[in-house]
Amino acid sequence: MASIKDVAKEAGVSVTTVSRVMNNRGYLSKEVRKKVEKAIEVLDYHPNQIARALQKNQSFFIGIIVPDSNHPFFSDLIKYVEISANEQNYKLLICNSLEDPQKEAHYISMLRQNQVDGIIMCSHTMNIESYQKVDLPIVSFDRFIAAHIPCVGSDNYRGGELATEHLIQLGCKRLLHISGPLDLDVLSNRRRDAFVITCMKHGLDYDIIEGAHNKLTFDYFWSFITENLSPDKLRTYDGIFCSNDIAAYALFIYAEQQGIRVPEQLRIIGYDYHSFTRMLQNPKLTTIMQPSERIGKTLTNTLIQMIEHKSGELINNITVDVTLIQGDTT
Template identity: 85%
Template sequence: MAGIKDVAKAAGVSVATVSRVMNNRGYISKETRRKVEKAMESIDYHPNQIARALQKNQSYFIGIIVPDSNHPFFSDLIKYVEMSANERNYKLLVCNSLDDPDKEAKYISMLRQNQVDGIIMCSHTMDIESYRKVPFPIVSFDRFISSTIPCVGSDNYRGGELATEHLIGLGCKRLLHISGPLELDILSNRRRDAFVITSMKHGVAYDIIEGAHNKLTFNYFWTFIHENLTPERLQEYDGIFCSNDLVAYALYLYAQQHGIDVPSQLKIIGYDYHSFTRMLQNPKLTTIMQPSDRIGVMLTNTLIQMIENADGELINNTTVDVTLVKGDTT
């Protein structure tokens, strides 16, 4: 059976260099990495992951808990987390909480029993103290939990500001924001804060409809709009900022169904710009893009940095910039 010395000989490098490539440690040039990887392939060498894990007291597994992997944003995010983890020789376990705190708690317990090295938390249904008691590294997406748990998220306030300013700049006089649930202190609610402050700054009338639950399916949002916006009420607004793109698209279809033209009578802006949004051609949504690729990489790198530098300094929170993508709905 081929070993690490055989890889080093085939690649024409030292055993230490092969080890650094395998463990992703230290600086390795792209050319050297390619030589080592080509040598491993040519002699059919496969590292013994179990031995590595026992030697380092690591499993090289990380978990990610999301509300619903079927939602396009979280589907995209999982893809980029998995890609980034794979580059660092880690494997990913995916858990869906479906916004159930009991299920979320059971998943944390299950991941602990399977000795994962850390968790990326994208579902936040439990109280903050429950996360603080978890005995291994956690990185949070979009929620500040504690000073010892880093948070990665997009600039939600700026996103809400960009959306509201865009509608006002197009001449909208009465605005509506369809938000997510506001009972949790999550960063996405800063979109609502920016909407209110920007509307007030410009002296523009506004209303807010709060999402009853953070359900992440199109059918839920379609029903939610029917239950909370009569056609008569919808006609009171000329600009609506939605908390995500599924809401925005459901709202667009609802407006069309009732003879309200978008964008001449009603302008609509979403939030996310995920794979579903990019797929849409009629209409192309105007939306705020929070880059799931950059967020996924930052979440993964932050967690692995915590895992591999357990006694190091605390890692700072990270905010990723957002941008407005102009489409056909404004």
């Protein structure tokens, strides 16, 4: 089996240069890169990952804990995290907490036992103190945990503001927000804050229906909406902002079944614009896009930067811009 020395000899460069090409480190000319890549292909060279891990005292595995990988947003996010990790020679271990604190704690313990180099936390059912005790690099999605744990999230406040202002500009006078659970200090609840403040600024009446828990399936949101919004109550609103696209789609189906025309009688906005939303054609949801590709890459790059100590300074929290996507429901 070919070694890195064989690749260097074939390409006519040093072993260090081959290593830099493989790890995408430092400046190298296109000609040198092509020579090394051709040598790797000719020799069918595969780096010894075990030896590399022992040399650097790393496993080159990172973990990601999500509420449910079956949810379209987290499915998209995992894809982009894996792509970004693979580009930097890391492998990904995926854990589904299913919003169970005990399962989440078990997965954190399992990842530590398997000596992952770091964890991306997208599930937040445990108390903050539990995360602070984990002696591994951690990056959080959508929740501030501690000063030494960077947080990456979309601009949830601006997203709620964009959605509410859009409904008001279209003439809506009686607004409703269907939120997630408000008992956790997660950034997604800033959508609710923006909704309330924007309605108050315009002097409009509003209501909020809080999610009992953040289940992520269509069946859950269908049951939740039909149990909390009678047909008569639904007819009192002319604009509804939902905390996610699955809830918005369930609401659209329910409204249509009750003979309420969307958007003529009721305007609906969601939040996410993930693969499920992009697949929908009837209707095309009006929604707030939080870019899962950029978030996934930012989470991964931030974690690897911490793992490899590329920065001696504390890595700041990162907020990703959101965009209003106009569809058929407003």
